[in-house]
Amino acid sequence: MFNLDRKLIISASVAAAVAVFSGCMSGNAEPKGESTVNGKPTIDGGVYYPVVNDKTGPYYVNPQVAIDAKKIYNGRVPTANELKAWDKDLMPDGTGYPEGEGSVEDGEALYEAQCVMCHGDFGSGGGGYPALAKGNGYELKKTLTNNRYKNADGDGPVRVFGSYWPKVSTLWWYIQDGMPHPMSKTLTVDETYALTAYILNINEIEYEGEPIDEEFVLDREKMMKIVLPNNDGFIPNIDGPTGPDDVRAFYADPNNFGAKKVNPAERCMKDCLEPTAKVTYIAGAGISEFLPPMATERSLPKTEESNGGAKKHYEEACMMCHADTSMGAPAVGDAKAWAAVTAKGMDAVYHNGINGINGMPPKGGSDLSDADFKSVVDYMISQSK
Ligand code: HEC
Numbered sequence: 001m002f003n004l005d006r007k008l009i010i011s012a013s014v015a016a017a018v019a020v021f022s023g024c025m026s027g028n029a030e031p032k033g034e035s036t037v038n039g040k041p042t043i044d045g046g047v048y049y050p051v052v053n054d055k056t057g058p059y060y061v062n063p064q065v066a067i068d069a070k071k072i073y074n075g076r077v078p079t080a081n082e083l084k085a086w087d088k089d090l091m092p093d094g095t096g097y098p099e100g101e102g103s104v105e106d107g108e109a110l111y112e113a114q115c116v117m118c119h120g121d122f123g124s125g126g127g128g129y130p131a132l133a134k135g136n137g138y139e140l141k142k143t144l145t146n147n148r149y150k151n152a153d154g155d156g157p158v159r160v161f162g163s164y165w166p167k168v169s170t171l172w173w174y175i176q177d178g179m180p181h182p183m184s185k186t187l188t189v190d191e192t193y194a195l196t197a198y199i200l201n202i203n204e205i206e207y208e209g210e211p212i213d214e215e216f217v218l219d220r221e222k223m224m225k226i227v228l229p230n231n232d233g234f235i236p237n238i239d240g241p242t243g244p245d246d247v248r249a250f251y252a253d254p255n256n257f258g259a260k261k262v263n264p265a266e267r268c269m270k271d272c273l274e275p276t277a278k279v280t281y282i283a284g285a286g287i288s289e290f291l292p293p294m295a296t297e298r299s300l301p302k303t304e305e306s307n308g309g310a311k312k313h314y315e316e317a318c319m320m321c322h323a324d325t326s327m328g329a330p331a332v333g334d335a336k337a338w339a340a341v342t343a344k345g346m347d348a349v350y351h352n353g354i355n356g357i358n359g360m361p362p363k364g365g366s367d368l369s370d371a372d373f374k375s376v377v378d379y380m381i382s383q384s385k
């Protein structure tokens, strides 16, 4: 049931987001440019959306969504078969996994076609999407104990599939049920084995002591045999017949998860744990070198175009005389010549250039505006220092 609930929650939140959006568009609450609408205060000059069934604070929500989020499946009740497709138990011991197979080679082709745009070349990540590999999983596993709190300048743990995940089967399930986002459930069983094989390959994982190479073909049986580097890194051990008891014993002792019950004998819903977890705040923790963002300004640096394309104008209208001294003009790059020119003061220089002087035709014969002409002069001087 875990998968089912997860999907339903995702669908419901997407539906809610759509509802908010269509609420904006449907004219239910047009912006009025007032600080209050219908007597209610607006937020940041925004629009007040009426509260429906007291369910969603200031946002207007499609009442059909709010009635029962669990009924939403692309806006309708899922059919019995749809429920069945999501409702499955896939266990690390192989229970629930279908037979099938796929090669690293096929997986690579599928990856290039359906995954690389988000997860990057060889699973390198980037663009806000998670990396699926960062090199050799066995080596990277060693980084998991790197502690940023004790060693602020050191590297933190690298958590990718190869270094962190305990079971290959979880990867298979994740890909089959969740990827390629947002077209989940479009991969066949064999394609899922192939993609899993490819991701094992780029994480440099071994099968029976041998590196998983391009020729490797993964099937259900082999998948269960592969032991990932961090297989034993998780507590409690949820595998096997003692799994449920392990979990119970683990949570019975608050020391295992860094929290002590105020009153261990009592059932409790509020303020149950002693505040044992250590929280570090930036102020007061002795971190003095915390730097605020460099600037709150979001504008991009000036480009050639935004200063009128001075370089381009120079090349088109001035270079034929100003590249060297052969035309009797001060050459761009000749600091001494330009120092003599600018010694007159820039007002005079602009004036002479715009109106012409000696061998210098007005504006060099160009039809630049005064402002653009001046920016070309500035450009030429900046190149002559
Ligand atoms: C449109 C972008 C997109 C595409 C295409 C895509 N993914 Fe993902 N993938 C994501 C996002 C976003 C997440 C993180 C989801 C989360 O953390 O809830 C993710 C997570 C994953 C993870 C889990 C990573 C981890 O360590 O937590 C795996 C494995 C994965 N994707 C495999 C694939 C495979 C295989 C394909 C191609 C069949 C694919 N993805 C295609 C966006 C994408």
Ligand code: HEC
Pocket: 313, 314, 317, 318, 319, 320, 321, 322, 327, 328, 329, 330, 341, 344, 348, 349, 350, 352, 353, 357, 358, 359, 360, 361, 363, 364, 365, 366, 368, 373, 376, 377
């Ligand atoms: C036909 C050749 C020619 C072209 C084209 C030309 N210049 Fe000139 N420019 C000259 C000459 C020759 C001088 C030197 C005039 C002098 O001796 O007083 C000069 C001088 C100048 C000066 C110095 C004025 C001063 O006060 O001494 C500036 C500034 C200048 N040019 C800018 C430009 C710009 C900008 C362009 C292009 C838009 C341009 N020129 C195109 C020939 C040219």
